[in-house]
Amino acid sequence: MGRVENMVAIVTGGASGIGRATAEMLAREGATLVITDIQEGLGEEVARGIEAGGGKAVFKVHDVTDEENWRQVVAETIGSSGGLDILVNNAGIGILVPVVDMSLEDWRRQRAINLDGVFLGVKYAIPAMAASGGGSIVNISSVAGLRGSPGLTGYNATKGGVRLFTKGVAKECAGAGLNIRVNSVHPGIIATPIWTKAVQGGEEKVSDLLPVNEGANAVDIDAIAQATVPMGVVGTAEEIAYGILFLASNESSHMTGSELVIDGGITA
Template sequence: MGRVSGKVALVTGAASGIGRGAALALAAEGAKLVVTDVDEAGLKETAALIGKAGGTASAHKHDVTSEARWAEIVAAVKAEFGGLHILVNNAGIAIGASIFEMSYEEWTRQQSINVDGVFFGVKHAIPLIAASGGGSVINISSVAGLQGAPGLAGYCATKGAVRLFTKAVALECAQGQMNVRVNSVHPGIIETAIWQKMTPGGTDAIASSVLPIAEGANAIDPNAIAATTPLGYAGVPADIAAGIVYLASDESRYMTGSELVIDGGMTAR
């Protein structure tokens, strides 16, 4: 307990999944939370869970593709809490489709949320983190940012971009002596709603012959994919949240520009 006590953390995409898990874990370790998402109902539930556990959380509807909204969110954090120490750029989507069938709209939508959203977050939040005495930025990438996957070329492109963008920002912050560390997290197969939102075209392109999908359903069973990994099962949001707390805390003070891979051994082969 108390690994991030006295710190203020901003987590995007916090209405569910990894974002909610990260927010709950950071709050449990003493941070005051600002949680954001476009899903207001889920966001309110996350904030309520933090409050019920004795934590502090402020919820804001937030489209991460809007630079103007990012400026408003960061200003609201400063006004409400006086500063910021931790940013978790988690908001993201995955659109599964063959690259030969993917529309330009689908391509740019992933880029806008997964890449532009991280850029805006870094651009607007890091100056406040530096002015608050320093801290940590955690950008959520994926194993898809480390290796290719058929049917997920667009997603891989965005997550690979997050990986290298993280390294460049880490170097710039270090060069500027801003006392801000910047790292990326690369989850493997995690049980979240992203699988239930996969499109039929994506499930076909990812090779449905090895992924049991209910007839007429859009969903992929994450455990069916994870069964082929070394540990043989899917992770849960708490597994990723544990890594996020580590990177947010002073325990990782000598880490910047690094990749924290939490994938059940998926990329070890």
């Protein structure tokens, strides 16, 4: 028996990085996966890979900022799989830019994906899980939700919001006797595509905030890890996925409103 055998899971942002590693791991442990993302080609590839390995998975194009899209994803999941047991709110973005140079559009974009998307997922997952007898919601925050990060103030604000939102919802669900656990995961410096995306405003504006790969317009995560992670190395998406698997499974049945920090010692 797998650790999440016969459970139904939605993983947002499942086309790459932590989301992909989580979807693949949950599938290996027996869950039926609904993988969502805006990256259709990559998402379909993940679902096909799971199916080829003997697992069960479908991919859905999904904008987590769209409420109607959330209604559809949850309704279709219930219709095709009979219920919902696990939600991993993983979709997120970070924009590296000094606060004085950040546009209101970039601030709102981070809020919409990182925080509004989590809210909408929780809002529509709770009734579905309650109808199935309970479930587990895992919201992906960050160490940036626990401490300040120069150049990532918008990310700080939204990931800190995810942390406290998780705690409030956990108490609501427990108080209502819903048997729905809600926890957050706080990754540190992890090798995922979020770091390889373009630095906002150019290298010259952020090189004094975080190390940048010269000429590549991308953050040098190895240099960051060597400077800030006590263990001295970048973490992997699979290491985060193991933590998510634990919280999604019944092994964590007495945990709700908790923060699971996986950061190589950054916050120690």
